[in-house]
Amino acid sequence: MNGADARENKGEEDVRPWRVAGVSYLNTRPLVYGFRFHPVHRQMVLTEDYPSRIAKQLINDEVDVGLIPIAIIPELPEAYVISNYCIGAEGPVASVCIFSDVPITEIRQLYLDYQSRSSVRLSRLLLERYWQLQPEFIAAEPGFEDQIQGHTAAVVIGDRALKLRHRHAYIYDLAEAWIQYSGLPFVFAAWIANKPLPEAFIRAFDEATSMGLQPGHLDAVIAAHPFPDFDVRTYFTQHISYSLTANKRKGMLRFLQEIHSTTPVHFLTDTVSV
Numbered sequence: 001m002n003g004a005d006a007r008e009n010k011g012e013e014d015v016r017p018w019r020v021a022g023v024s025y026l027n028t029r030p031l032v033y034g035f036r037f038h039p040v041h042r043q044m045v046l047t048e049d050y051p052s053r054i055a056k057q058l059i060n061d062e063v064d065v066g067l068i069p070i071a072i073i074p075e076l077p078e079a080y081v082i083s084n085y086c087i088g089a090e091g092p093v094a095s096v097c098i099f100s101d102v103p104i105t106e107i108r109q110l111y112l113d114y115q116s117r118s119s120v121r122l123s124r125l126l127l128e129r130y131w132q133l134q135p136e137f138i139a140a141e142p143g144f145e146d147q148i149q150g151h152t153a154a155v156v157i158g159d160r161a162l163k164l165r166h167r168h169a170y171i172y173d174l175a176e177a178w179i180q181y182s183g184l185p186f187v188f189a190a191w192i193a194n195k196p197l198p199e200a201f202i203r204a205f206d207e208a209t210s211m212g213l214q215p216g217h218l219d220a221v222i223a224a225h226p227f228p229d230f231d232v233r234t235y236f237t238q239h240i241s242y243s244l245t246a247n248k249r250k251g252m253l254r255f256l257q258e259i260h261s262t263t264p265v266h267f268l269t270d271t272v273s274v
């Protein structure tokens with residue numbers, strides 16, 4: 001690089017590799033697909049884990065941005081949403097459910113998935129305000145899915161939930177219940193940073209997260225991720241709803257109000273204080 005280039009670059013935005021955390025579930029494949037092709041990958045390092053872990057990483061500033069459960073927004077001083085794509089639902093989501101052998105009114109104990117933050121908060125809220133029931137909530141540990149029997153049920157999310165769908169007599173879909181309760185879609189996770197990031201990076205990041213959702217690319221994502229327990233195309237196109245539309249923002253803000261969040265949320269175009 002010659003002297004003139006160095007001077008020019010000095011005035012440019014920070015291009016250090018940003019630490020990005022994705023969710024290690026099937027539903028995230030379309031959102032991370034573009035990182036392989038888009039030049040933004042040179043400005044970032046991607047790691048993947050389950051949602052409650054990446055939530056902790058963002059709170060502890062071990063990552064700069066992640067596909068973060070929105071229920072942890074109250075634990076951040078500020079939240080910066082840097083993509084118009086999210087993990088949301090406008091109807092039954094299929095992969096966030098209460099699995100039970102008895103009707104919901106007969107559940108006495110409910111295991112809450114240790115991998116989740118949004119869905120466990122949502123299930124507590126809906127049991128109290130929508131179903132008006134008071135089961136005992138139990139913080140689950142790995143392997144808890146095997147404890148579902150009799151009056152003991154469980155909230156399970158992600159790929160493990162898709163695999164459980166034929167094993168229990170009753171399935172209560174939490175996105176569907178939220179929509180019944182609020183009249184609004186639900187957002188489980190969004191790409192949230194804990195600090196302001198350079199505008200050029202955000203623009204590129206938003207573009208990259210949209211790539212896997214384009215029809216030709218979506219076919220490639222589906223072909224690359226066979227999943228015997230559930231039809232992947234149906235899951236990506238009819239259950240998960242990826243676009244962070246105005247109505248999803250409404251649903252997100254309604255949920256944040258219900259959990260008493262006071263954290264300002266900066267969207268790509270404006271800032272909202274709940």
Ligand SMILES: C=C(O[C@@H]1C=C(C(=O)O)C=C[C@H]1O)C(=O)O
Nearest residue numbers: 051069095116117118119158188
């Ligand atoms: C719809 C889902 O959304 C997930 C649910 C989350 C949560 O409950 O905290 C977080 C991230 C999302 O990936 C799912 O994984 O099944």
